[in-house]
Amino acid sequence: MSIRKDIETVLSNAEKLNPQLNSFLSVESEHALARADYLESVDGLLLKGLAIAVKDNICTKGLRTSCGSRILHNYRAQFDATAVKRLNAAGAVVVGKTNMDEFAMGSSNESSAFGPVMNPWDPSRVPGGSSGGSAAAVASGVVRVALGSETGGSVRQPASFCGIVGLKPTYGRISRYGLVAFASSLDNIGVFGQNAADIAKVLGAIAGRDQFDSTSADVPVPDYSSFLDADIAGKTVGVPRQLIGEGVDDEVKQAILRSIENFRALGANIVDIELPYARYGIAVYYIIATAEASSNLARFDGVRYGFRAEDVEELRQMYFKTREEGFGAEVKRRIMLGTYVLSSGYYDAYYAKAQKVRTLVKRDYIEAFRHCDVILTPTSPSVAFKLGEKSSDPLAMYLNDIYTVSANLAGIPGISVPCGLSAEGLPIGFQLVGNFWSEGTLLNLAHKYETEHPLEARPSIFVE
Amino acid sequence: MDVRQVAKLAHLEISEEEVALYTPQMDEIVRYVEQLGEVDIEAIEPMLGGLTDEGKATFTLRDDETKGSLDQASALGQAPSAVAGHFRVPKVL
Numbered sequence: 001m002s003i004r005k006d007i008e009t010v011l012s013n014a015e016k017l018n019p020q021l022n023s024f025l026s027v028e029s030e031h032a033l034a035r036a037d038y039l040e041s042v043d044g045l046l047l048k049g050l051a052i053a054v055k056d057n058i059c060t061k062g063l064r065t066s067c068g069s070r071i072l073h074n075y076r077a078q079f080d081a082t083a084v085k086r087l088n089a090a091g092a093v094v095v096g097k098t099n100m101d102e103f104a105m106g107s108s109n110e111s112s113a114f115g116p117v118m119n120p121w122d123p124s125r126v127p128g129g130s131s132g133g134s135a136a137a138v139a140s141g142v143v144r145v146a147l148g149s150e151t152g153g154s155v156r157q158p159a160s161f162c163g164i165v166g167l168k169p170t171y172g173r174i175s176r177y178g179l180v181a182f183a184s185s186l187d188n189i190g191v192f193g194q195n196a197a198d199i200a201k202v203l204g205a206i207a208g209r210d211q212f213d214s215t216s217a218d219v220p221v222p223d224y225s226s227f228l229d230a231d232i233a234g235k236t237v238g239v240p241r242q243l244i245g246e247g248v249d250d251e252v253k254q255a256i257l258r259s260i261e262n263f264r265a266l267g268a269n270i271v272d273i274e275l276p277y278a279r280y281g282i283a284v285y286y287i288i289a290t291a292e293a294s295s296n297l298a299r300f301d302g303v304r305y306g307f308r309a310e311d312v313e314e315l316r317q318m319y320f321k322t323r324e325e326g327f328g329a330e331v332k333r334r335i336m337l338g339t340y341v342l343s344s345g346y347y348d349a350y351y352a353k354a355q356k357v358r359t360l361v362k363r364d365y366i367e368a369f370r371h372c373d374v375i376l377t378p379t380s381p382s383v384a385f386k387l388g389e390k391s392s393d394p395l396a397m398y399l400n401d402i403y404t405v406s407a408n409l410a411g412i413p414g415i416s417v418p419c420g421l422s423a424e425g426l427p428i429g430f431q432l433v434g435n436f437w438s439e440g441t442l443l444n445l446a447h448k449y450e451t452e453h454p455l456e457a458r459p460s461i462f463v464e
Numbered sequence: 465m466d467v468r469q470v471a472k473l474a475h476l477e478i479s480e481e482e483v484a485l486y487t488p489q490m491d492e493i494v495r496y497v498e499q500l501g502e503v504d505i506e507a508i509e510p511m512l513g514g515l516t517d518e519g520k521a522t523f524t525l526r527d528d529e530t531k532g533s534l535d536q537a538s539a540l541g542q543a544p545s546a547v548a549g550h551f552r553v554p555k556v557l
Contacts, residue, residue, distance in 0.1 A: 185514040217519040308544035320477035355510035
């Protein structure tokens, strides 16, 4: 089959399912077909003809990059993010930009200025967030892989809610050049796939040092695919039992306990570990992430790009009105929280303190990885919740990220892998986090698990 | 929390309805994060960024040479208002 035919199928599936899922903010047919035609005659590319969906906060030259926000509703990026550039160089085809919580702030995709994304397993439920559109696009079978971004769990949590695999790499593994900044000490680009093998390929193509991102680390990029089939006998899985108790849905808990036993049966050693400071993760996160966001989002002022409020008489009024009309409620809340915790007289009590507790959260992991290779927890305390269920209670929404934020605070990699369905037929995922630069080990364990225990069900909304 | 004052610092012109909506929500979030007060942080160094040891060791300097950048037309091409090679804004004073 020709690349053009393949890509035409993907584009048509994306268009067909979008009225039900709202997972794409734009389907880029003209761009994708031109790429397909060009690629027909190019040989030797690792990802030749692979259709990929890209979260709308990752810059794609000439294509819409709105961040799910009214303030950038008409913005077309003037350059490609490094991850996108590398995907293109490897022969992948960007087929569209995916819906997301506005500026990646949310855990349900309901804060998008362009409407929520529906979960392909049950359209009355959220797909998770903030990379909900990318997760739904992969879960519904439109694309095999998609790029997302993570600041506190925005790849792993929607992967879990949508029954697919989602990887957040080590901080510094993938260049963030061209990823619209939310919280710079926490942001990562992540990868969604229907399986770990596809993620290994994509990660290998985009990882590595980039001169345009000074936080990208000069660490060699291994052949991640070569890790997949390694024997996991002798690998040690740490389980922080005190974290898998209160506040977790019983069905999730049972599925996690089963997956621990499944790893044991695959030959892994299971050990108990403790992460005493993990329970402060959310509090630390919502100080550091909002503080950094209040600074990063100061650039949206209506001067250089995007939306500008009308009927203003002077400059200051233009800033205030543009931001008031351009940002949604969750973004305003977080900008204001960040402004508050950084403001004169409060800095030491909040921000400086949070930075110190962040050190303790990271130390927890360094200590734990002296005793185990990976740590297993639920990805999320619940299965996908109903649209609207938590949207009026910001704190309840934040507490969703309890299992995921700590990896972002520490800078370590994590992966979410499907491990069963609830009685209502909704996916449950476990999360593995590993030491710095251990993506190969995470992909190995994920691959072995999904091969032995595949999720033998499909979402109700799936391509024909 | 004085949400009106914070909004002003953040350059947001929020409405009375928003003040009524955000005040209890933000008070609740601030109360939640204040649990950090119970953690003993005596002699703990702050974690100032997300970098790993390898990231910190990565050499990020380069020679100070002129390199290409966005041309003026694309830099101005997305502006809500541009004129004669400049971004145009309402009067400043």
